Amino acid sequence: MSLAEIKNLSVKMGIQEILHGVSLDVPKGSIVAVLGANGVGKTTLMRAISGVYRVTSGEILIEGQPITNMASHKIVERGVCQAPEGRQIFSNMSVRENLVLGGGSHGLAELDKVLALFPLLKERMGQGAGSLSGGEQQMLCIARALMAKPKLLLLDEPSLGLAPKLVALIFQLVARIREEGVSILIVEQNARAALKVADHAHVIDDGRIVLSGPSAELQTDPRIVEAYLGGHVA
Numbered sequence: 001m002s003l004a005e006i007k008n009l010s011v012k013m014g015i016q017e018i019l020h021g022v023s024l025d026v027p028k029g030s031i032v033a034v035l036g037a038n039g040v041g042k043t044t045l046m047r048a049i050s051g052v053y054r055v056t057s058g059e060i061l062i063e064g065q066p067i068t069n070m071a072s073h074k075i076v077e078r079g080v081c082q083a084p085e086g087r088q089i090f091s092n093m094s095v096r097e098n099l100v101l102g103g104g105s106h107g108l109a110e111l112d113k114v115l116a117l118f119p120l121l122k123e124r125m126g127q128g129a130g131s132l133s134g135g136e137q138q139m140l141c142i143a144r145a146l147m148a149k150p151k152l153l154l155l156d157e158p159s160l161g162l163a164p165k166l167v168a169l170i171f172q173l174v175a176r177i178r179e180e181g182v183s184i185l186i187v188e189q190n191a192r193a194a195l196k197v198a199d200h201a202h203v204i205d206d207g208r209i210v211l212s213g214p215s216a217e218l219q220t221d222p223r224i225v226e227a228y229l230g231g232h233v234a
């Protein structure tokens, strides 16, 4: 059963159309990856789902109910939370304050559960978020999104700029979050890491999905290996 259905989604910025009829499903309990090079529309897709950008045409359904072009706080209430590209944590606030803000109407109800996933943050609750390392800031960004108890977590390039060891840790966390019952749509340029953890993946190019399939199949697809895995099978 689908948790999220994206149907024929188009997004325009001014007169330029960025997404041209993107369709994809996130089955309940699954991790779905969207892969693609710089500037192909990955973040635009995430922002359209989370209500930051307006959708020109098409539909977004969560558990069969439309959320298309609803206000972003309403979309959060429907169970869709985003860990945005570039993290966008509030660096002049403490870790705790960032988490409180993420909780929204849930307040701190999820705090213990979230901190169980991110024990590192527990030790840094009073610390300014801006003083965290890059990896810790990414954890805070994901933890903040989880505070609102999402059904669907949107992750926009969580591994960007992180050392390989931290990339591995972030992807372990992604797998753990799914075990908690959260479905995940993840955008990544690190195709190798994303395909390892995802059930299903889509490749987007110039605002269109050009290739889709189970991750296990895409990992060995010559087109993926050539263009996204540096010519080496994962």
Ligand SMILES: Nc1ncnc2c1ncn2[C@@H]1O[C@H](COP(=O)(O)OP(=O)(O)OP(=O)(O)O)[C@@H](O)[C@H]1O
Pocket: 013, 018, 036, 037, 038, 039, 040, 041, 042, 043, 044, 045, 085, 189
């Ligand atoms: N707010 C905006 N106003 C105008 N153009 C935009 C806006 N947001 C995105 N675009 C354009 O849409 C295209 C896709 O951008 P987007 O950020 O979605 O790509 P991306 O795949 O996330 O890239 P990256 O890998 O660099 O994060 C780009 O040409 C970008 O300039």
Ligand SMILES: [Mg+2]
Pocket: 042, 043, 044, 085
């Ligand atoms: Mg992007």
